[in-house]
Amino acid sequence: MAPLDGQEKDVQLRGQWYRGGTSKCWLFDAGDVARHAATRSDVLKLLADAFGASDSRQLDGVGGGTSTTSKAAVITATPDGPADLDYLFAQVGIGQATVELGSNCGNCATAIALYAVQNGIVAAGDVATRVTMRNLNTEAVLSGTVATPRRRVPTSGQARVPGSTAPGVPVRLSFHAPWGQTTGALLPTGSASDPLPLAGGAAPAVTMVDAGAPAVFAPAVDLGVDLRAMTAPLDDRMPELLELRAAAGLAMGLRSADDPPQHAIPKVGLVAPPAPYTAADGSHIAADTHDLRVRMLSMFAPHPAIGLTSAVAVSTAATIPGSLVARSLRPSPNAEGTRRLRIGTPAGVVTTEVVTDADGAVVEVVLDRAARQLAVAQIEVARTVA
Known part of the structure; x- marks a missing residue:
């Protein structure tokens, strides 16, 4: 059938759908994307159209x-590069054709670490397979370790993370x-x-860090938010x-005054000292199970758990003397080596391992996660002409 007036021929884009931790991500091979999108702006339009953004x-x-669940990554194998693969991460708009x-x-x-093993980008090792990944958005280098006993490529597993009751393949990120x-x-x-400074004369004290992702943290009490019930609506606080x-974003140099605000960064977090609270599933979280409480925003709504880049930002800010995150912490020595940080979130307690050097600088943040392939699909992308 010929395309209708005002509409280009539909595009067939191959993708693989994964659950990674508490997110779902569509993963695309860069070669497949390049057949339909020659420039970066073409890639963004292709993703927005594919998602129905x-x-x-x-x-x-x-x-x-x-x-x-509105996320994508475009992946390029780089066997001769600084990592096993490069990936471009895309946060796709909801109600806006933006990326x-x-x-x-x-x-x-x-999810990408598991994808790399399942698709042969990195050959399975005898016991475990380490996949190194360079994020093209930020040049950050990450590694994901997937268990591959006897070189067996896993398709399922029993690992679970707070925020999801479904099991998956364990990945150490x-x-x-x-x-x-x-x-x-x-x-x-x-x-x-x-x-x-905010409109109306308020000027709450905040901590702004660039770790994992740019993030801003403020004491929950200063913004009138009670973290004893992590699922309480924030509609009345959302404009602030x-x-x-x-x-x-302006103070951190992420945009100029003439640029519209970004919605994905900086991450926004409300922090509070440890105390009993009720999680999203109704379970009671005792005060001695965590070192601080955190509630994050994700775009225009409260995050149901905590994003991993936000967990890295919290973990790093916790090592900075005088930060509002550090002030909320249960007292703990900040010595060289590995320290566990237990973060109370709406989904439960998420634990990170924070590795520091002799000067207290963070050199690595580690989390245990789970992933699973959900589907391999040929997406029919309806491309419309503006």
């Missing part, structure tokens, strides 16, 4: 209609030297704590939180 329900595309490339996603990186990759500095403003993100 212009509709808030993403009804005519493969998007999931939420920020944690943001300003960040990274650890949950998608978890490491962020290497995870700071300064977007702005060039761990503390983009040079300070561990800054007042951030979005304004906080926009102001922090």
Whole structure:
């Protein structure tokens, strides 16, 4: 059938759908994408069309209609490069035909590590297979280790993570030297704590870091948010939180005053000291099970758990004396070596391993995650002419 007036011929794009941690990500081979999109702007339009991004329900595309399920990565094998593969991470818009490339996603990186083993980008080892990945958005280097006993490529597993009851293949994900990759500095403003002026005269104290992803943290109590119930609606606080993100983006140099605010970065987090709270599934989380409480935003809504790049930002900020994250922590020595940080989130307690050097600088943040392939598909992308 000939294309209708005002419409180009539909595109068939091969993709693989994965769950990584608490996100779902469509993964695409760069060669397949290049057959339909010659430039970076063409790639963004292709992804927006494939996901049906212009509709808030993403009804005519493969998007999931939420920020944690509207994600994609374009992957290039790089056997002679600094990593086994490069990937471009895309946060696809919901209700807007936009795609943001300003960040990274650890949950998608978890999925990419499994994808690399299952698709032969990295040959399976005798016991475990380590996949190194370079994120092209930020130049961050990550590694994911997948168990491959007797060189068996896993298709299922029993690993679970807070925020999902479904099991998956265990993946141990490491962020290497995870700071300064977007702005060039761990503390983009040079300070561990800054007042951030907002409209109406309020100027809450915040900590702005670039670690894993650019992030801004504020005490929950200062913004009138009670973290005893992690699923309480934030509708009445959302305008102020979005304004906080926009102001922090300016202060961190992520955009100029003439640029529209970004929605994916900086990440916005509300922090509080450890205390009993109720998780999203109704379970009671005791105060002695975690070292601090955190509730993050994801685009325009509260995150149901915590993104991995946000967990890296929290973990790194926790090592900075005077940061608002460190002030919320249960007292703990900040010695050289490996330290476990237990983060109370709406989905439960997420644990990171924070490796520091003799000066207390973070050299690695490690998390245990799970991933699973959901589908291999030929996506019929309806391409419309504006």
